[in-house]
Amino acid sequence: MNHYTLQNIKKTSFLLGLLIAQVALSQTNYFKQRIPENKILVVAHRGDWRNYPENSVKAIEGAMKLGVDIVEIDLQKTKDGQLIVMHDKKLDRTTTGKGEVSEASLAEIKPLFLKNGAGMPTREKVPTLEEVLNFVKGKRIMLNLDKGWDFIEQVRLLTEKTGTTEQIILKGNKKASELKKEVGQKLDHIIYMPMVWPEDYSIYKRDEVINPTEYIRDFSKMFSPVAYEVIIKDDSPKADELLTLIRDAHAMIWINALWPELCAGHDDDKAMDNPDENWGWIIRKGANIIQTDRPEELIRYLKSKNLKYED
């Protein structure tokens, strides 16, 4: 092989590399491309927590290996104003430490170890949001930041600093008009999904619960969200009506399979023995995105039906 050809090959592979990098980059926000109507995205609640500590970098990496599309993680703020990835307000359950997160500095939290599902310490540490953002940057994964809206200014700064703004999904239950007033430029390039509660739900008794139809109409008009999260406590005509309304607005539907009260009793644990009666029910209701505590089994099920979203 002469020198000239070698150069060409080098050049070609360099260009090919660039192309691959670009394709990979465009894949980090699935909602920028058309997602086929019959394909389902899988959200892993707190990451692959069965195999790694919940809300750890390893749990996000584990979920990615399973083929998960979105990982839901939780945020808390330390005494010195740092955002860390943790569900509880207290350190006790998930770490070797004790007490409120808001009363501990990041320097005090960093030496702690995360515990596994049996309550035993592992070698993993509590990650900051920034560490997690740096980890996911450019990879085929999106993050749903629970409580992200509570810390929107800081989240914005960190996602911009790390170049991950397009990989972030926020959710909330403010009315569209309220959100419009607050939001300004804050949501530019960040995906926001309104949460819809068709039934009276013990922890939320806001306007949109009383009049969810208007809530959806307003949102569709003002924001045209790519998706709505729908909490279906009971299998009721009212829930069906709202699901139709969302579909008619060409938005996607996100349903949580985590617990019975989020999916009219068709939850992950029941799906272990009867997937068609449970995950199948959620899909028949029109879900395009399913949040699960059983990502491995859900993905296997979706693949068996040729329903898993791939890009």
Add this chain to the structure above:
Amino acid sequence: MVLGQNHISLSKFPHDKIMVIAHRADWREAPENSVMAVKKAIEKGVNMVEIDLALTKDSVLVLMHDNTIDRTTTGKGKPSDYTLEEIKKFYLKDGLGVPTQMRIPTLDEILDTTQGEIFINLDKAFDYFDLVYPVLKKRNLFDEVLFKGTATYEEFNRKYRAIKNDIHYMPIVRLANHEGWVKINDYMNHYKVYGFELTLGSDESHMINFKEIQKSGARVWVNSLWPQQSAGHHDDLVLENPDAYEWFVKNNINSIQTDRPKELIDFLKRKKLYSPVK
């Protein structure tokens, strides 16, 4: 159902295969010490589940690891604060601390699931021996259940002389805590132990020659759960190195209590060191 068809036997478990014991049953898949966690272990081909016992106020044996029910259930307090009827009202929590639809199982319910399917290692069972013994006898399960304890041979013999030859027993020997051959030989000279559970400490400085134990016909059991029990060779290492359990094989360990049963079984199958229970 043909009698005997479902018989499984600890005595007949092959010595040249490595026994896989799932700590608190398959707790990654279902709440620890739950019926579903046992079923999941059976599905995976686990040989034995390690479970923990506690006693209700009305003297019913239930499964519970901690001294209180706070961490693993929706209730609070000690198991003995509640009757069976009361404690059954609580739900077991999953690995996220979120309530499931599952309840605290009784020993009887667990035995219905394990009988003829998977061996049991009863931790803390000696505290409740008077209650456990008749249950196992009635169900003819002495060859499916392994007891263990930290007692010296003298203490063990004093307490359980009458029944010691009916059961499988495994003394716990804490090598990193000044125990060793004295305790082991004391047992081996007087009693046919099923095996020894050896806790090693966090490095290899307390290791002894396990081949000697195996030669006597006793199994060598080490927990791979945490670095400080297995000379640093704990389960999570398998996430980076699929052959991490090779160390156990090399060191003549043939029973491993694990928090990663799936990965351990995969490894053993590759090395032809796995045996199902039947």
